[in-house]
Amino acid sequence: MMRIGSASSELVAMFEWARARALRLRHEGGSWGPVDVDEHRPAGTGQSRYLPSYWAGYAHRSGFYARDFAHQIVGAHLLGMAEANLTMLRCFAASATPEHGFHPVWAFNFDGSYLSIDYRGPDSFVRELPAVYELVEKAGTAYRWTWDRAYVEDPVLWSYYRNAVTEIVPRATGRGIFQGVASYNELAGEHLAEAGDSVGSRYQAYLAMSALSRARGLDGEDFACRAAELRRHFNEVWSVGENPADLVRGYTVDGVPVTGWGCENSWFMPLKDLIEPGPRNEAYLDFIDGQAAGPERPRNIEAYTYLPDTFFRHDRNAAAWRWMRHVFDRRAEPHVAGGLNGDYPEVSFTLVSQVVEGLLGVTPDVNALTTLSHLPDDIAWAEVSGIPLGDGTITVRHDGRTATTLTNTSSDTTYRWEARFPDAPAVVTQVAPGQSALVTAPGRPG
Incomplete structure (x- = not known):
């Protein structure tokens, strides 16, 4: 089990709380528990045998969600849940059938069945486009941490990766989550066909597919070229504007560019390294930092869990640490959907990964690693x-x-x-x- 030591008692307390809280959210394979638990059916619809898994989504629902899983996968690995990661990823991959338009089902019960509150049928289930690509990206990340060849050789996983980056049209209907949306920002009401978070996630999926192809003994150059071309197109055509408030972060279904503050479809652009380095990127990071603390800040704590990752990626160590503290300090406050902020699984899992990947700057590779300290000045x-x-x-x-x-x-x-x-x-x-x-x-x- 991981242990921490530091000159910062605050960091030690944060890590120890997050580690203990996340470990309570795991399920051993073969354990029994309720399925289809949600706010309308608090007792669920029966009992079933669980897969190796962990909570990734609302604590009052009996399941794991694509978006949350993608953001928790590193923390889960670090806490000894590698088997659960692979099992859960296989659930998403196996559900991405032609009947579902190659989209993964959004949410699963812990036994591997579809979570009914988010699945009504093959033509009506929750779809958020960034998750399609994040699952590919995070598979590549999991492979570098584990060196498990299943991430490269499993035929169900491989079929999913290829379909995600070649078969899915990277546009959404804008008609709501059960018909498919372009952004993780569900509440804006902007009817987006394309969004900065889906474009950024697709960029990283191409890079991951290139690396996974090479690990499989294939030529990954085509996907590397797709990534480079997408980034060029984004910076030169898709998202123009030097002033942060004028930088395009999405397009409506009518082709109208959308600017200003968009929460996930704003911060995912630098999070996924989509904006070219330079003054425009630095100014946009300042914009995100200010907006996330301003009157239009997110209401849900899980949204803030992305901000440390965003700022660590760009060596903004003090800002990243400040947002980690923001998340941790509000763990005992009420969550907008009920319960406490600390009950939301992303809070604990991401604080664990942000200590190791973020503050310590550990980047894994097969038989190798790099380190780069991101300690702020107040952590000796x-x-x-x-x-x-x-x-x-x-x-x-x-x-x-x-x-x-x-x-x-x-x-x-x-x-x-x-x-x-x-x-x-x-x-x-x-x-x-x-x-x-x-x-x-x-x-x-x-």
Whole structure:
């Protein structure tokens, strides 16, 4: 199990709460429990045997959702739920049939059946376009963390990846969630056919498909080219405007460009690295930071769980840490849909992943990893032990942003480690089982 140490007692308390809370949300395979529980049927419709799984969605519903699952998958892996991740992904992949237009079913009971509140039939079930692509992206992420060849070789998963990036028309009807919407922002009432969050998620799905193809022994260049062309088209044609308030974040079904603040379809554009680096991207990050704290801020706590990921991606460490604290500090407040904010699974799962992927900057790869400290100035040092990577575990410690220690706690796995530092060359080394290596930023004292 992962353990944390830090000069920041606040960080330690946050991680320990999130770890304990998320672990209470898991289901062992073979356990029994109710199905089709929702706000209208609090007792459900009966009992069934559960798959290895965990809550990913409202705590008052007996299931897991595509959007939540995609955002929780790294936290779940870090907490020892790799089997559940693969099992749940297979549920989504298997449901993306021609009858469903190759869209995955939006929500499942813990036994693998469709959650009835979100599924009325093959022509009427909840569809949100970004999730189609995020499932492909996160499959690639899970493969890099686990090294499990099932993510590359499983025929059901592979069929899903290919259909998601080749068969689905990347436009929505704008007629509501049961007919298909373009954005995770369900409440705006904008009737979007295309949205920044679906375009950004498709961009990352192409990149993931390129990497997964290469891991399978295929040429992934076609998907890499699709990704590059989509990013070019977005920046040169789809989303023009230098002023953040004028940057296009979507198009209506009538082809009218939509600008201004759009919550998910705003912050997903930099979250998915869709906006080219430079002044426009930096200004838009400032815009997101201000809007998310302003009068049009989201009402639901789970929306805020994306903001640390967005700012960590762009090395805005202080802002990312501030939003992590915002989420954690409101865990005991009422959630807009009932219960407490801390009951919403994304809160705990993403805080776990944001410590490891975010603050510690651990990026996995097969037989390898990179690190880059994102510690803000008010956290002098932080260390997490027992991080599961491939066939072993590691401990990562950062002292500020200029010294990193990697300890290989595996029995027979050697890792290729690329230690990165702000404004300095990376240092590459091999760390054998049982060994530790301390790397300081070039030009800094050891």
